[in-house]
Amino acid sequence: MTVPRIRFTFWKAIFLFIMAAGVYCTFLRFFRGLGASTNLSDQFPWGLWIGFDVMCGVMLAAGGFTLTAAVEIFNIKRFHSIVRPTILTAFLGYLLVCAALMYDLGLPWNIWHPLVMRNPHSVMFEVAWCVMLYTTVLALEFSPIVLEHFQLKRALKVIRSVMVVFVILGVLLSTLHQSSLGTLYLIMPNKLHPFWWSPLLPVFFFVSAIAVGLAMTIFESSMSSKYFGRELELPILRDLGRVLVVVLALYGILRFEDLYHRGVLNLVLVSSYQQHFFLLEIFLSVVAPLGLLLIPKVRESAQGLYLAAVLTLLGFVTNRLNVTITGVENAGARYTPKWTEVVITAMFVALGFAIFGLVARYLPIFPEEKVHIPALSEPEARFAEVVVPVHAGD
Amino acid sequence: MSKGILYDATQCIGCKQCEQACATENGLPYDDLIADQQITSAHKYTAILIKDDKFMRKLCMNCDDPACASVCPVGAMKKTALGPVTYDKGRCMGCRYCMAACPFGVPKYEWEKAVPGVRKCIMCSKRVAQGKQTACAEICPTGATKFGDREQLLEEAKKRIHDNPGKYLPHIFGETEVGGTSVMLLSSVPFNLFGFRTDLTERALPMYTYQVLSRIPDFVPLFGTMLGGIYWITHRREDVAEAEAQEKKQKGGER
Numbered sequence: 001m002t003v004p005r006i007r008f009t010f011w012k013a014i015f016l017f018i019m020a021a022g023v024y025c026t027f028l029r030f031f032r033g034l035g036a037s038t039n040l041s042d043q044f045p046w047g048l049w050i051g052f053d054v055m056c057g058v059m060l061a062a063g064g065f066t067l068t069a070a071v072e073i074f075n076i077k078r079f080h081s082i083v084r085p086t087i088l089t090a091f092l093g094y095l096l097v098c099a100a101l102m103y104d105l106g107l108p109w110n111i112w113h114p115l116v117m118r119n120p121h122s123v124m125f126e127v128a129w130c131v132m133l134y135t136t137v138l139a140l141e142f143s144p145i146v147l148e149h150f151q152l153k154r155a156l157k158v159i160r161s162v163m164v165v166f167v168i169l170g171v172l173l174s175t176l177h178q179s180s181l182g183t184l185y186l187i188m189p190n191k192l193h194p195f196w197w198s199p200l201l202p203v204f205f206f207v208s209a210i211a212v213g214l215a216m217t218i219f220e221s222s223m224s225s226k227y228f229g230r231e232l233e234l235p236i237l238r239d240l241g242r243v244l245v246v247v248l249a250l251y252g253i254l255r256f257e258d259l260y261h262r263g264v265l266n267l268v269l270v271s272s273y274q275q276h277f278f279l280l281e282i283f284l285s286v287v288a289p290l291g292l293l294l295i296p297k298v299r300e301s302a303q304g305l306y307l308a309a310v311l312t313l314l315g316f317v318t319n320r321l322n323v324t325i326t327g328v329e330n331a332g333a334r335y336t337p338k339w340t341e342v343v344i345t346a347m348f349v350a351l352g353f354a355i356f357g358l359v360a361r362y363l364p365i366f367p368e369e370k371v372h373i374p375a376l377s378e379p380e381a382r383f384a385e386v387v388v389p390v391h392a393g394d
Numbered sequence: 395m396s397k398g399i400l401y402d403a404t405q406c407i408g409c410k411q412c413e414q415a416c417a418t419e420n421g422l423p424y425d426d427l428i429a430d431q432q433i434t435s436a437h438k439y440t441a442i443l444i445k446d447d448k449f450m451r452k453l454c455m456n457c458d459d460p461a462c463a464s465v466c467p468v469g470a471m472k473k474t475a476l477g478p479v480t481y482d483k484g485r486c487m488g489c490r491y492c493m494a495a496c497p498f499g500v501p502k503y504e505w506e507k508a509v510p511g512v513r514k515c516i517m518c519s520k521r522v523a524q525g526k527q528t529a530c531a532e533i534c535p536t537g538a539t540k541f542g543d544r545e546q547l548l549e550e551a552k553k554r555i556h557d558n559p560g561k562y563l564p565h566i567f568g569e570t571e572v573g574g575t576s577v578m579l580l581s582s583v584p585f586n587l588f589g590f591r592t593d594l595t596e597r598a599l600p601m602y603t604y605q606v607l608s609r610i611p612d613f614v615p616l617f618g619t620m621l622g623g624i625y626w627i628t629h630r631r632e633d634v635a636e637a638e639a640q641e642k643k644q645k646g647g648e649r
Contacts, residue, residue, distance in 0.1 A: 023565035035505030045493035051500040106488020117468040125467035186602040
């Protein structure tokens with residue numbers, strides 16, 4: 001057994017620097033207000049915190065529902081060993097989205113209002129409920145990992161017997177709010193640039209969430225193998241890569257069919273501020289990863305899959321930022337985030353990585369036979385041996 | 395009967411008394427400096443816009459089917475039966491979706507405040523409920539801003555255009571824009587000269603999201619059943635395979 005390689009002091013220094021800056025910016029945000037801490041304006045009420053922290057945060061957490069659906073509902077057993085890390089990523093992602101939302105809301109202490117003040121005609125109302133319920137479902141999906149660690153066998157048995165209900169609920173809720181983040185923008189047909197405003201926005205957001213869920217799983221498995229000394233499950237990642245090819249191809253075709261039917265395909269060839277960002281997005285999200293993954297040699301290699309996954313992630317992050325920022329700049333106002341906004345966003349990303357690292361170290365996230373858990377004492381190790389085969393069958 | 399405001403730019407003399415009356419009515423500051431600001435803001439709900447010798451008035455259009463009220467997750471924005479679109483800060487959580495969704499860029503935010511709210515013209519909802527005119531209409535010395543029943547004002551606007559050939563653009567801004575608005579504008583020069591968008595859809599904006607949202611109640615049981623069904627089928631196959639394996643094993647043992 002080897003000691004996990006977590007001694008990357010350089011990254012620790014960066015992390016501490018971002019945290020210190022983050023604390024200062026948090027002070028600015030809550031004591032000086034949104035005006036002092038952001039470049040938001042009456043013409044541009046939503047910026048980086050909505051565009052990245054919320055939109056991309058939810059999107060990047062899509063691996064949770066994609067993989068649980070594949071394994072638990074479609075019963076694709078060979079993906080089983082990577083479900084737990086994706087649930088952890090998703091759970092962390094949603095917690096961070098909720099935390100980031102507290103920064104962006106003008107009156108964050110009123111965040112509970114949608115519980116009792118209802119407007120079912122509001123997409124935001126639906127998203128609020130779905131995110132709240134799904135975060136709860138993720139906590140329940142994550143709970144066996146904690147229960148295993150503390151050997152609470154009775155609770156484990158109870159939660160496993162009802163898990164399928166939560167899994168179905170989780171996939172349903174995810175389908176609803178991943179697409180609804182696109183629906184949010186349907187009400188701005190005259191504001192959002194025609195590259196991005198489409199009646200199919202909810203479909204695009206949903207399909208891209210699946211693509212990102214797959215890419216994120218590849219990314220996170222690669223990172224885990226690099227930083228936790230885990231064996232890379234290359235055959236699984238290859239399968240995910242193939243699925244990614246199909247999803248990206250469908251997405252790309254749908255995007256261009258939609259542009260054609262709305263009569264704006266010609267805009268693709270006309271140089272403009274929006275066109276540059278559109279081309280960048282399409283290149284990163286569809287053209288480059290598809291091109292790479294269609295080469296058998298690349299698709300089979302760990303590095304090739306990793307590169308394609310990273311490109312896909314960057315591509316769809318660009319897409320979400322285009323919808324929330326570039327596309328809305330069409331209405332006249334320009335927006336560049338203030339340094340404080342960037343710091344807060346960086347803080348949440350850094351927190352995501354750090355907490356994932358900590359949890360992966362102390363809780364049974366990875367299959368037992370393949371990982372070394374430093375904190376595990378003898379009886380726990382024996383318990384883990386008993387538990388894992390049981391878990392492998394559920 | 396829904397109320398409305400008709401602003402006729404050709405009758406406006408740019409005295410800005412409407413701005414002053416609005417500030418007084420809403421407890422907002424008003425001085426020469428603010429009078430010079432040709433934009434609406436968190437402290438200025440209405441503004442007279444001046445281009446050469448032409449005037450235009452900017453205020454909340456108080457849409458018939460307002461995007462802001464439709465998108466508000468907590469119902470802080472409401473369209474009242476009398477016409478005004480009101481705002482309740484006690485409900486607001488500050489998501490600013492109303493600002494993002496408004497096709498006219500009307501709602502403004504108190505960015506500098508630690509406890510901020512949305513600010514906009516609410517068509518003097520209290521006065522209107524008491525049967526009074528809006529403050530701006532009451533003070534207007536020329537009748538350029540006129541308050542009344544929306545339908546009657548619309549008829550009057552059409553009549554003015556018809557009776558004065560060449561005086562007006564043949565367009566009542568607010569008659570059909572985003573499904574119609576309580577505030578309507580008449581002008582002799584194009585509205586886009588004053589930053590108004592003239593390419594707005596005639597469809598009520600909330601319909602764009604409602605046509606998706608309204609399907610969700612039907613979608614949930616269907617999709618849920620589908621997922622449960624797939625689970626049932628895929629796991630059944632496995633049970634069968636397991637039973638067959640057991641059977642084989644048993645037969646093998648007998649032999």
